[in-house]
């Protein structure tokens with residue numbers, strides 16, 4: 256049996272590996288000349304940059320793929336657990352370091368915020384509970400099969416509904432339990448991990464801190480691109496064939512059953528097709544003649560980002576691998592990100608420096624700064640103009656806090672706008688995570704992983720169930736494989 260995967264994003268790679276292990280002769284068609292989509296890398300003047308994702312959680316989902324293929328993940332995919340997940344710089348000069356180890360974290364919370372650490376730890380326990388009751392139901396299975404609800408996990412979740420934050424907004428939930436405004440801002444930030452707005456999103460998103468605090472934050476030994484690079488190699492070892500610079504131009508169907516895809520190479524036949532292309536463009540560009548699920552395609556999209564990749568000619572001891580420089584008015588910032596108001600001139604700035612761990616990522620005595628702010632998804636804004644304004648604001652903010660003129664430190668530079676994200680990866684409106692999770696029903700309004708109208712057509716990746724971000728993309732691949740295993744092809 257032959258299978259085709261459209262796109263070599265993290266979900267496409269994981270799906271291809273799983274299909275090959277199931278015995279399918281699998282081919283991946285990729286529009287770009289490189290593997291990995293958003294999770295890829297590039298170099299400028301001796302500086303190496305991961306293009307998109309920088310925070311790595313749930314590495315066991317990558318390891319599982321190596322184990323599935325009989326390989327030792329410790330050898331094939333080495334990574335480290337971070338002792339400190341992030342440094343937070345507040346506008347008034349407060350610095351908070353988020354440690355993994357509970358005793359260190361408790362001490363830091365008490366010293367920095369003058370808050371009883373138990374209040375903080377209890378809030379993390381709430382996150383752990385949510386993860387325990389919800390992850391199995393909402394992250395690991397298809398939501399479109401009745402039998403997936405008929406089990407003890409669902410009963411347990413129903414019994415714990417009052418604790419699951421279904422009726423609160425995330426910001427209100429944190430304020431109710433934590434009160435301290437700086438800690439509320441700290442917990443609010445986790446909403447951005449799937450491109451949502453903490454002032455709108457349901458409190459169920461408090462499931463996210465457990466991934467970082469409870470399970471941990473990790474770093475692949477050679478940078479984030481090692482995730483897709485090692486999976487690409489694994490896929491090849493499993494016999495998967497890759498065709499780069501080969502965009503799929505249509506999905507071909509016959510009598511409501513998939514029969515293959517069309518590319519510049521002509522028609523390629525397959526019994527199964529899995530699209531890792533954004534679901535919006537999958538329908539609009541590859542299946543224009545079919546009926547589209549418009550109510551799902553028109554759901555609110557997640558936020559996007561402006562990213563500056565800066566080669567910096569010195570090193571900063573004050574900074575770690577992950578650093579956040581908070582905005583003073585977070586609510587106002589999110590109104591700008593949601594497009595309700597103009598983009599805020601005091602954005603929260605994220606600086607990721609992989610050369611802190613991978614010394615070869617920057618020339619000696621220098622650092623590679625990945626500098627990102629969240630912005631609305633692309634609605635045709637003048638991004639070149641907004642980027643110039645953001646660059647000025649970011650430089651001013653970082654220069655004030657770090658007490659160094661950052662503009663004078665930049666020796667290499669590139670940037671990525673929402674428009675650029677859309678054109679390079681086909682992500683609709685340049686959204687980083689597919690749909691936003693700002694409504695209670697968001698989980699149910701993502702597109703399913705199996706077509707309801709076309710037999711043997713499946714979907715994986717950040718724009719479909721269970722959502723965006725590396726862990727969920729990997730889970731989408733697993734769900735596709737499970738659905739396929741129980742289907743009659």
Ligand SMILES: Cc1cc2nc3c(=O)[nH]c(=O)nc-3n(C[C@H](O)[C@H](O)[C@H](O)COP(=O)(O)OP(=O)(O)OC[C@H]3O[C@@H](n4cnc5c(N)ncnc54)[C@H](O)[C@@H]3O)c2cc1C
Pocket residue numbers: 261262263264265266267284285286287290291292293294306307308309310311312501502503504531532533560562676679680681682687688715716717718723724725726728
């Ligand atoms: C700036 C940024 C920061 C992020 N930070 C994090 C983070 O810290 N942690 C985290 O977990 N996640 C993060 N994310 C989100 C994460 O990167 C994505 O959720 C994930 O990588 C999406 O993977 P995917 O499998 O959906 O495919 P994508 O990476 O979107 O790739 C899709 C692939 O399909 C190809 N394609 C599209 N159309 C066609 C076609 N017609 N024919 C052939 N090929 C096609 C594209 O070229 C692309 O290679 C971030 C994203 C961005 C952009």
